[in-house]
Amino acid sequence: MRKWNFSAGPAAIPEEVLKEAQSEMLEWQSSGMSVMEMSHRSSQYIDIANKASQDLTDLLKIPNNYQVLFLQGGATLQFSMVPMNFGFKGVADYVLSGSWSKKAINEASKIVDVNVVCSSESSNFNNVPKESSWKRSENAAYLHYVANETIQGNALHIPPTTNAPLITDMSSVILSEPIDISKFSMIYAGAQKNIGPAGLTICIIKNEFLKTASIDLPGMLQYSKHADADSMFNTPPTFAWYLSGKVFAWLKGKGGLDSIGKINRLKAKKLYDFIDNSEFYTNPINRENRSIMNIPFLLKNSELNAEFLHDAENAGLLNLKGHRSVGGMRASIYNATPIEAVDALINFMGDFQSKHG
Numbered sequence: 177m178r179k180w181n182f183s184a185g186p187a188a189i190p191e192e193v194l195k196e197a198q199s200e201m202l203e204w205q206s207s208g209m210s211v212m213e214m215s216h217r218s219s220q221y222i223d224i225a226n227k228a229s230q231d232l233t234d235l236l237k238i239p240n241n242y243q244v245l246f247l248q249g250g251a252t253l254q255f256s257m258v259p260m261n262f263g264f265k266g267v268a269d270y271v272l273s274g275s276w277s278k279k280a281i282n283e284a285s286k287i288v289d290v291n292v293v294c295s296s297e298s299s300n301f302n303n304v305p306k307e308s309s310w311k312r313s314e315n316a317a318y319l320h321y322v323a324n325e326t327i328q329g330n331a332l333h334i335p336p337t338t339n340a341p342l343i344t345d346m347s348s349v350i351l352s353e354p355i356d357i358s359k360f361s362m363i364y365a366g367a368q369k370n371i372g373p374a375g376l377t378i379c380i381i382k383n384e385f386l387k388t389a390s391i392d393l394p395g396m397l398q399y400s401k402h403a404d405a406d407s408m409f410n411t412p413p414t415f416a417w418y419l420s421g422k423v424f425a426w427l428k429g430k431g432g433l434d435s436i437g438k439i440n441r442l443k444a445k446k447l448y449d450f451i452d453n454s455e456f457y458t459n460p461i462n463r464e465n466r467s468i469m470n471i472p473f474l475l476k477n478s479e480l481n482a483e484f485l486h487d488a489e490n491a492g493l494l495n496l497k498g499h500r501s502v503g504g505m506r507a508s509i510y511n512a513t514p515i516e517a518v519d520a521l522i523n524f525m526g527d528f529q530s531k532h533g
């Protein structure tokens with residue numbers, strides 16, 4: 177029996193999508209084979225890939241002067257590919273607002289001079305420092321930030337203003353609400369949260385910026401090679417791309433990002449309101465930086481953590497354990513997690529509180 181899954185990633189995938197994929201598992205549309213068994217160069221697969229790319233473009237309203245790439249290596253490889261491709265000219269500016277920005281900075285520091293414009297590390301990343309306090313470089317090659325820190329559950333909801341090309345890791349927030357793509361030179365995201373299965377990474381890069389990328393790198397590490405080959409420089413993760421296409425079609429069917437964005441805000445508000453009104457649970461993040469996708473919470477009495485998780489699992493609520501580096505709990509409520517799941521979680525938290533409060 178399927179249960180409510182609050183995993184941070186790989187995360188819940190809409191049941192309708194899984195059922196549809198199940199029905200096509202043995203044979204895709206009278207092709208005599210499964211999608212997994214198709215050549216990525218076949219016209220059948222190219223149609224699947226193009227439709228997915230078009231649906232993603234429609235959902236995010238990606239202007240036509242951007243490339244949409246379907247790559248591998250996760251967001252983690254982008255931590256290195258970004259400075260390799262775009263950082264060879266001087267200093268790169270980075271915002272340090274959580275564990276993922278820290279990893280991005282560590283990787284970039286091996287390749288380029290990094291200027292950390294601000295850091296909230298001394299306050300356990302419970303906020304994103306105000307832009308007015310950032311110490312930017314004069315001529316940064318780019319400014320990088322993580323829009324939503326999945327582990328700490330903080331977010332910068334409005335993209336910063338900058339003269340430097342703006343690059344963001346949107347792994348845990350992409351497709352959760354409308355965004356203005358034109359503000360960015362590059363957006364990247366691992367798929368395994370709001371997009372589809374692990375193994376696929378989406379990069380959206382402005383043509384003008386892509387033209388400045390290094391061509392002095394191994395082919396697999398050059399964004400321009402991937403763009404020139406329509407993301408088929410080598411064999412792409414065909415099944416993940418196909419399944420992600422189904423998620424995009426599902427999202428379009430739900431009314432797109434305006435409509436899912438409203439639902440996501442409502443889900444997050446319900447859970448934050450419940451936590452804020454309770455004496456038993458707390459959320460450590462500054463209000464204006466609270467994530468709408470990953471909501472960490474602490475029990476007043478941490479000795480009850482194991483019992484909370486055990487009882488939650490028995491109640492059909494899975495993967496609520498916080499990341500090992502921060503402890504406590506975390507509910508990841510991506511697009512595929514319906515409001516019923518959040519209601520079920522709140523009911524459970526209320527019952528647990530009455531039992532132990």
Ligand SMILES: Cc1ncc(COP(=O)(O)O)c(C=O)c1O
Pocket residue numbers: 184185249250251252253276322324325326327345346347348366367
């Ligand atoms: C914001 C963010 N960036 C990067 C990563 C790393 O992604 P991957 O495991 O796909 O390399 C994650 C994974 O959870 C993430 O949440």
